[in-house]
Amino acid sequence: MGIEFRLSVLAERIGAILQGEDAVVTGVASIGEAGPDQVTFLASHKFARLAIGTKASAIVARSRVEGSGAAFLLSDDPVLAFARLVELFHPPARRPSGISGSASVHQGARLGKDVSVAPFAVIEDGAAIGDRTVVFPGVFVGEGVSVGDDCVLHPNVVIYHGVRLGSRVILHAGCVIGADGFGYVPSPEGLRKIPQVGTVEIGDDVEIGANTAVDRAALGVTRIGRGTKIDNLVQVAHNVVIGTDTAIAAQAGISGSVRIGNRVMIGGQAGLAGHIEVEDGIMLGAKTGVAGTLKSSESRAWSGTPAIPHPAWLKMSALLPKIPDLFRRVRNLEERIKMKGEE
Amino acid sequence: MGIEFRLSVLAERIGAILQGEDAVVTGVASIGEAGPDQVTFLASHKFARLAIGTKASAIVARSRVEGSGAAFLLSDDPVLAFARLVELFHPPARRPSGISGSASVHQGARLGKDVSVAPFAVIEDGAAIGDRTVVFPGVFVGEGVSVGDDCVLHPNVVIYHGVRLGSRVILHAGCVIGADGFGYVPSPEGLRKIPQVGTVEIGDDVEIGANTAVDRAALGVTRIGRGTKIDNLVQVAHNVVIGTDTAIAAQAGISGSVRIGNRVMIGGQAGLAGHIEVEDGIMLGAKTGVAGTLKSSESRAWSGTPAIPHPAWLKMSALLPKIPDLFRRVRNLEERIKMKGEE
Amino acid sequence: MGIEFRLSVLAERIGAILQGEDAVVTGVASIGEAGPDQVTFLASHKFARLAIGTKASAIVARSRVEGSGAAFLLSDDPVLAFARLVELFHPPARRPSGISGSASVHQGARLGKDVSVAPFAVIEDGAAIGDRTVVFPGVFVGEGVSVGDDCVLHPNVVIYHGVRLGSRVILHAGCVIGADGFGYVPSPEGLRKIPQVGTVEIGDDVEIGANTAVDRAALGVTRIGRGTKIDNLVQVAHNVVIGTDTAIAAQAGISGSVRIGNRVMIGGQAGLAGHIEVEDGIMLGAKTGVAGTLKSSESRAWSGTPAIPHPAWLKMSALLPKIPDLFRRVRNLEERIKMKGEE
Numbered sequence A, B, C: 001m002g003i004e005f006r007l008s009v010l011a012e013r014i015g016a017i018l019q020g021e022d023a024v025v026t027g028v029a030s031i032g033e034a035g036p037d038q039v040t041f042l043a044s045h046k047f048a049r050l051a052i053g054t055k056a057s058a059i060v061a062r063s064r065v066e067g068s069g070a071a072f073l074l075s076d077d078p079v080l081a082f083a084r085l086v087e088l089f090h091p092p093a094r095r096p097s098g099i100s101g102s103a104s105v106h107q108g109a110r111l112g113k114d115v116s117v118a119p120f121a122v123i124e125d126g127a128a129i130g131d132r133t134v135v136f137p138g139v140f141v142g143e144g145v146s147v148g149d150d151c152v153l154h155p156n157v158v159i160y161h162g163v164r165l166g167s168r169v170i171l172h173a174g175c176v177i178g179a180d181g182f183g184y185v186p187s188p189e190g191l192r193k194i195p196q197v198g199t200v201e202i203g204d205d206v207e208i209g210a211n212t213a214v215d216r217a218a219l220g221v222t223r224i225g226r227g228t229k230i231d232n233l234v235q236v237a238h239n240v241v242i243g244t245d246t247a248i249a250a251q252a253g254i255s256g257s258v259r260i261g262n263r264v265m266i267g268g269q270a271g272l273a274g275h276i277e278v279e280d281g282i283m284l285g286a287k288t289g290v291a292g293t294l295k296s297s298e299s300r301a302w303s304g305t306p307a308i309p310h311p312a313w314l315k316m317s318a319l320l321p322k323i324p325d326l327f328r329r330v331r332n333l334e335e336r337i338k339m340k341g342e343e
Helices: A007-014 A045-053 A078-089 A310-342 B007-014 B045-053 B078-089 B310-342 C007-014 C045-053 C078-089 C310-342
Strands: A017-019 A038-041 A058-061 A071-074 A176-179 A184-187 A190-193 A199-202 A213-215 A221-224 A301-303 B017-019 B038-041 B058-061 B071-074 B176-179 B184-187 B190-193 B199-202 B213-215 B221-224 B301-303 C017-019 C038-041 C058-061 C071-074 C176-179 C184-187 C190-193 C199-202 C213-215 C221-224 C301-303
Touching: A007 A017, A007 A058, A007 A071, A007 A078, A038 A078, A045 A058, A058 A078, A078 B184, A078 B190, A176 A199, A184 C078, A190 C078, A199 A213, A213 A221, A301 A310, A310 B310, A310 C310, B007 B017, B007 B058, B007 B071, B007 B078, B038 B078, B045 B058, B058 B078, B078 C184, B078 C190, B176 B199, B199 B213, B213 B221, B301 B310, B310 C310, C007 C017, C007 C058, C007 C071, C007 C078, C038 C078, C045 C058, C058 C078, C176 C199, C199 C213, C213 C221, C301 C310
Parallel strands: A038 A058, A058 A071, A176 A213, A199 A221, B038 B058, B058 B071, B176 B213, B199 B221, C038 C058, C058 C071, C176 C213, C199 C221
Antiparallel strands: A017 A071, A184 A190, B017 B071, B184 B190, C017 C071, C184 C190
């Protein structure tokens, strides 16, 4: 609202080169929806025709598109440059700092500078909240929890006792960190609960999506490494250890004691069986079901249930619809062979 | 409690024809559990024997069942007629209108007539709530959110800033509308967040289940069309566009920028890859994994991962258990052929 | 903190036999992480080498491991014995009893002895809470709900009106019990809601994970039997009936009117189609898709989509990557046969 920039200023701020008229722009939009005073971007020149039809003033792109009337902000990494540009138009909204009189903050909790605690948030005894951290309404921060600086805890987030969060962590609404792991042992009286007495540690710059659950360890620590991003409705079971800069898409499920490396990418609805390892840099396709340890030396990309290297899965799955025909062909062969045998 | 109707009155209200005694009935139940002063229904004459054994006073059905002592309420669409009848016995509970003194309603919020706002609900600046809308405890309505008339926001629903809801929308407990989409771009410092500056628009008569997440668009709008129904624990990612009267069962996952048509039916735990389209009227089986655009001209029903037309999937999947035998048969053929070659 | 035991005392309490020095120990840890004054356990002698390297004072195990310097607490069921031992070091934290002045408890609610109701919890008219039950912040207990003794309702749990819980039930944060089932009937005006007027009954000693949803019945009762344990993010649809001592892992989905027996084990992300039955004692592998009733007389263990007996699924799935090769082999055979035919 009211924010505007000259393209030359934007170019400088995002490290791009301006080619074209130095217009004033007032916002960002997708290439199909941008109006005449907005900036857009072209992720790939596969979609170059969109650059010709757009009404945008300017396009962040790797190189000019012939026939487009827009100015260009040229960058080697247009998506990253555009992400920076979006931030300029949409600086993160600051909630007012201070503790709402309608929050419940235990006198034994320690709050940093400029913390914002909204109505109906609860911060229990021994919890520590870092500087400038924002606690939205309905959030529960249990006993002895530690939250770093500049975190955002969206509405109705629940953090069970003793969990530790780094700085700049974002937890989206409804996510639950540190609930008991699913651990029982058969006994004469039925399934007996194994007390879950470990905790959870979440590194700096982690973001976790809405309604995702990260369970506390049975013993020891469930750990999510620095910079890792987790989408909505993901299950992270007890004693899982996830490395740094890993991305996990929505509804994936990670069973107990799984170890996931750094820069791993896990597709939506993928599932990992317990006590296995996924090495650094591996990519799992959506819906993949992983039953055993995956080594990057064997394949970088895996798909299917049970998981096999992605290229093999592509070949196999393309043939599945032809299996009824294969059965027919084998039956034909058997009949031919039988006929020949009887000749 | 205390509600009772003559069958002749019910018949008139639901547009059915009464055949049998005009008894007084006091409630509804399933055909196996109904007692002598209750009404039940027969969805299909496949289950006609249940109509003979039932203790119900009356049965809503397409036609009489010989041998049943019950009265019949005859309707061409017995399930729809019964749904209407259930409403007569169970009119929606009205919560008292008025703003609880324990709610937190910003002075810059606008509330319609006869709104009900429960304790510990939060309505932020610039939000607008339509007439007769019910806001249960623990609900968060963010800045600038617009909610239409006659909506129900069940406990602990979270609506992020700027989201727009139509009228008669029902959001079940714990569902989260408008959290940030899962958008990052690799950078030298790790995964950098792409600010998610779009919003969500939900049409009239939409119902969304418990703990479902609908993310805001990166740019532009995530859109759910009029009359669409979404079950529990569903993921709707950023920039998804869903048409009207579509039904999405529990735990389905819709990736970013997917376009889903009108009157589509998506089975439980189905997953759709990003940037694809599913045309009007298509049905996806439970657990289907959709990797590419689905056209209704090719098939109305799809199943499997990757999705293929449902009839082909049925044939294929019935043969899967016989694949070990097929390998054995091919080995036999190879041996026979080799023997023949050596004769 | 500050709890310590002599090994001889622990042995007596957990019914184990001490072999080795009667040291004083101060806590529990996993075998890889335990320090010199901690107790650990050896679940299986497959991992006996860990017992040699551990720094723990004592190991709960089935039998001694040669070469280990630790004392042993011998038990026929070391996991169960260790679970009891963990409880001794970590007795369940007691929250202070009493009703927070910041809770909203209707005057028509009945509360048992020593109940603990935290800030911002809501207990509505006609609800009954049993003795010593703990209600965490942000919990919603609807009209007429009945909760037994010694239950724990973690933060932001939502229980819709009329639901009944037994005693010693644990509901983890964000779980939603009794939301409307997903029931609609096509009508000229679109999908018309079938009022969901049944309820949910949950037996004694049930534990339900974070953000799991259990829907109320359309008519009648959705039922979860005594001692059953349900993990996070599970969907239990309307009119499902689950027996006793059953375990359901994370993200599994149970469709409407499914009947699940006693001591069933359901793997993560498994899905069950509506109106089927799974008999007592059956085990479903992770990601299994069940389309029809499963009988234990046919197989105890099932996997795949659609589900087949687990041993057959293992054979079949091991061959899937070789299917492209099988197609090639059949083509070769066809060519050989053709050549022969032309000789």
